[in-house]
Amino acid sequence: MNRVLLSMLSAAVATALLTTPVLAADKKAKKSDNSDKESWQPLFDGKDTSKWRGYKATAFPAKGWRVENGTLRHVAGEGGGDLISVDKFADFELRFDWKVAPGANSGVIYRVTEDHNASYETGPEYQVLDDSKHGDGKNPKTSAAALYALIACNADKALNPVGEWNKARIVIKGNKAEHWLNKKKVVEYTWGGSETQKLISESKFKGMPGFAKNASGHICLQDHGDDVWFRNIKIRTF
Secondary structure (H helix, E strand, O other): OOHHHHHHHHHHHHHHHHHHHHHHHHHHHHHHHHHHHHHOEEEEOOOOOOOEEEOOOOOOOOOOEEEEOOEEEEOOOOOOOOEEEOOOEOOEEEEEEEEEOOOOEEEEEEEEOOOOOOHHHOOOEEEEEOOOOOHHHHOHHHOOOOEOOOEOOOOOOOOOOOOOOEEEEEEEEOOEEEEEEOOEEEEEEEOOOHHHHHHHHOOOOOOOOOOOOOOOEEEEEOOOOOOEEEEEEEEEEO
């Protein structure tokens, strides 16, 4: 074998050895990306409301809630009641965008069951609020993204002006629970922990025996009588 051919073969082998790990890593990254995409379940894609029904109802409300320009909107004054997911979830990450009208109040309540008259009797709430004009905005424990009436947001909270979209996440894994607002973790607590139970015992929820006791439950979008919009609602389970 002449030297030129040998040199060419050596170069080809070296190139193959160098590129194989890169190609493998790229393939693994693509597989991970696809797996991540497949793990998310849309709860509202801008059109379909089949993943939702009324609280203690069998169907989506005939009034109060509507699909509007790719959003799920509650219309002020039209009633309709709370919406809950058809499915129940235990450990999960929920992502959604929200915005409210001036002075408006709503919330996303989780691990909800229908054993009591109202959704808030069983599920803790991620507060959705216009902090600037609603009275609840004056109290950090009842302001936007707080664990309603229990835990205020930390100093990382950055709420967008009313009428603009906010990005939210609720994460529960094991006994660890988190609220996120606009890419910042703003609340963290232990589900069933002694400190959390103490806060509950000193709050408006102390007389609600089913509050924050369920290992799984529905996701609930609250009808508080005001204009509120949700979009890009998706969930993945752990």
